[in-house]
Amino acid sequence: MIKSNLLAGLVCTLRSIGHKFSDSVWRLGAGARLFGLTLAYSGESFRRFHLTVREIYFTGVMSLVIILVSAFFVGMVLALQGYHTLQRYGSAESIGVLVALSLLRELGPVVTALLFAGRAGTAITAEIGLMKATEQLSAMEMMAVSPVSRVIAPRFWAGVISMPILAALFSMVGILGGYLVAVPMIGVDAGAFWSQMQANVDWQVDVLNGVIKSLVFGVACTMIALFEGYDAPPTAEGVSRATTRTVVTSSLAILGLDFVLTSLMISM
Amino acid sequence: MTPNIVELDNLSFGYKNRMLHKGINMVFPRGKVIAIMGGSGSGKTTLLRLIGGQLKPSKGEARVEGEVVHQQNRAGIHKLRRKMGMLFQQGALFTDLSVYENVAFPMREHTDLPESMIHDLVLMKLNAVGLRGAHKLMPTELSGGMARRVALARAIALDPDIIMYDEPFAGLDPISMAVICDLIRTLNDALGATSIIVSHDVKETFSIADYVYFVANGVVAAEGTPEDLRKSDLPFVHQFVHGEKDGPVPFHYAAGDYKQDLLDFKAP
Numbered sequence: 001m002i003k004s005n006l007l008a009g010l011v012c013t014l015r016s017i018g019h020k021f022s023d024s025v026w027r028l029g030a031g032a033r034l035f036g037l038t039l040a041y042s043g044e045s046f047r048r049f050h051l052t053v054r055e056i057y058f059t060g061v062m063s064l065v066i067i068l069v070s071a072f073f074v075g076m077v078l079a080l081q082g083y084h085t086l087q088r089y090g091s092a093e094s095i096g097v098l099v100a101l102s103l104l105r106e107l108g109p110v111v112t113a114l115l116f117a118g119r120a121g122t123a124i125t126a127e128i129g130l131m132k133a134t135e136q137l138s139a140m141e142m143m144a145v146s147p148v149s150r151v152i153a154p155r156f157w158a159g160v161i162s163m164p165i166l167a168a169l170f171s172m173v174g175i176l177g178g179y180l181v182a183v184p185m186i187g188v189d190a191g192a193f194w195s196q197m198q199a200n201v202d203w204q205v206d207v208l209n210g211v212i213k214s215l216v217f218g219v220a221c222t223m224i225a226l227f228e229g230y231d232a233p234p235t236a237e238g239v240s241r242a243t244t245r246t247v248v249t250s251s252l253a254i255l256g257l258d259f260v261l262t263s264l265m266i267s268m
Numbered sequence: 269m270t271p272n273i274v275e276l277d278n279l280s281f282g283y284k285n286r287m288l289h290k291g292i293n294m295v296f297p298r299g300k301v302i303a304i305m306g307g308s309g310s311g312k313t314t315l316l317r318l319i320g321g322q323l324k325p326s327k328g329e330a331r332v333e334g335e336v337v338h339q340q341n342r343a344g345i346h347k348l349r350r351k352m353g354m355l356f357q358q359g360a361l362f363t364d365l366s367v368y369e370n371v372a373f374p375m376r377e378h379t380d381l382p383e384s385m386i387h388d389l390v391l392m393k394l395n396a397v398g399l400r401g402a403h404k405l406m407p408t409e410l411s412g413g414m415a416r417r418v419a420l421a422r423a424i425a426l427d428p429d430i431i432m433y434d435e436p437f438a439g440l441d442p443i444s445m446a447v448i449c450d451l452i453r454t455l456n457d458a459l460g461a462t463s464i465i466v467s468h469d470v471k472e473t474f475s476i477a478d479y480v481y482f483v484a485n486g487v488v489a490a491e492g493t494p495e496d497l498r499k500s501d502l503p504f505v506h507q508f509v510h511g512e513k514d515g516p517v518p519f520h521y522a523a524g525d526y527k528q529d530l531l532d533f534k535a536p
Binding site for chain 2 (some may be wrong): 131134135136138139141142143144145150
């Protein structure tokens with residue numbers, strides 16, 4: 001009896017794992033299909049670029065406050081922590097380099113993408129999920145207008161364009177925050193702060209790689225948000241779950257992709 | 269030109285293991301108002317989606333202007349859909365666009381008309397549904413009945429040959445219901461279109477329909493003019509038309525023994 005119960009439990013667990021695995025594979029395929037369709041319909045969204053500009057406002061411009069304020073505090077904390085470590089080795093003047101490299105190579109693209117997923121990604125998912133629940137996407141289809149071309153593609157390109165700009169602004173404001181803590185507050189020499197930064201930050205290795213990272217994160221974050229919204233069951237619970245999934249999946253994707261990209265960039 | 273603008277020929281459709289329609293045959297002659305009636309969950313809306321090419325039948329075919337809908341490629345489906353207008357149950361207005369822009373949407377997407385002509389056409393369509401004065405409002409500022417009328421103006425924006433109505437009377441107050449009822453008949457006759465109404469509101473539908481199909485258990489259970497159906501002795505039609513609580517459509521959902529269910533309590 002106990003043996004047969006154990007066996008039934010094992011079968012049930014295996015079935016559940018198999019179901020989750022096949023569901024994940026199906027969703028991955030559906031996401032890839034939507035990505036392909038989005039690229040295929042991108043021409044139409046570029047022809048009507050005002051739609052993309054409008055979405056840049058909603059996803060990019062509206063995310064500025066949270067991103068810039070966060071950048072300011074991240075830069076200040078970086079300078080404080082960095083100073084306390086560097087002064088032990090007598091190289092407090094290198095604080096500018098530490099702040100700039102940390103922001104340009106890692107924190108700028110990664111934190112911007114995480115904040116973007118939380119602020120703009122969830123908004124995109126909820127909006128598209130609700131459009132689906134209220135039959136707006138169906139209405140569009142019935143008017144012989146492809147929702148992918150009219151709704152998905154403009155939002156995708158808006159996210160891809162916004163992300164590197166937001167990441168650049170994040171790094172810029174973060175460096176400013178670091179400067180305010182290091183120079184006026186702690187008393188590090190301003191000349192040393194800027195000159196060491198200028199001498200040690202490389203355009204291609206540091207700046208360009210950061211831009212590449214933010215572009216990749218932009219594609220991943222926006223596509224995840226769009227897919228979750230497009231695939232959401234058309235109910236209040238479905239949209240709520242999809243919004244949560246957007247944050248979780250995007251965050252994991254950003255951190256995973258960051259590791260892969262950093263490994264590639266270091267090995268090159 | 270075929271006498272019937274839409275034909276459903278031995279149409280079957282189902283989800284996974286459940287067949288929703290089992291060999292449906294219907295014809296929709298030009299210029300007529302035809303109603304499809306039946307209880308909730310009988311697949312009435314699905315029939316509209318099959319005609320619009322949003323779903324593919326498992327067997328049989330839906331023909332529009334003699335063309336088999338599910339055999340069309342994307343361009344063919346879009347060509348057919350340009351001949352159709354559809355009013356969704358809750359209106360499905362685009363919430364980010366004003367009333368004016370909602371009605372202008374199909375014109376902007378499918379024509380190269382100058383802005384001055386779009387302006388005149390939009391106001392004419394809105395005037396036809398009595399809402400010219402509301403053209404600056406946003407969908408959130410409209411009542412349910414007004415939203416339905418704006419959606420109707422959008423559905424007839426391109427003077428379609430076929431207008432499909434999905435539960436046009438659901439959730440409306442008696443005045444709005446009478447207005448929509450009158451508009452359906454008037455617009456159908458003025459535009460020379462064919463209207464397909466999916467509804468379970470007997471009084472309103474019978475007052476404007478030329479012919480009615482009753483769908484139950486996946487088949488056409490009865491058909492005829494409203495007058496014929498009022499006099500019908502068929503148990504299902506009698507129960508439906510007179511709103512009787514019990515009959516061929518049982519009050520209780522299929523369940524096991526009542527006493528046994530009460531005794532089978534298990535603490536959660």
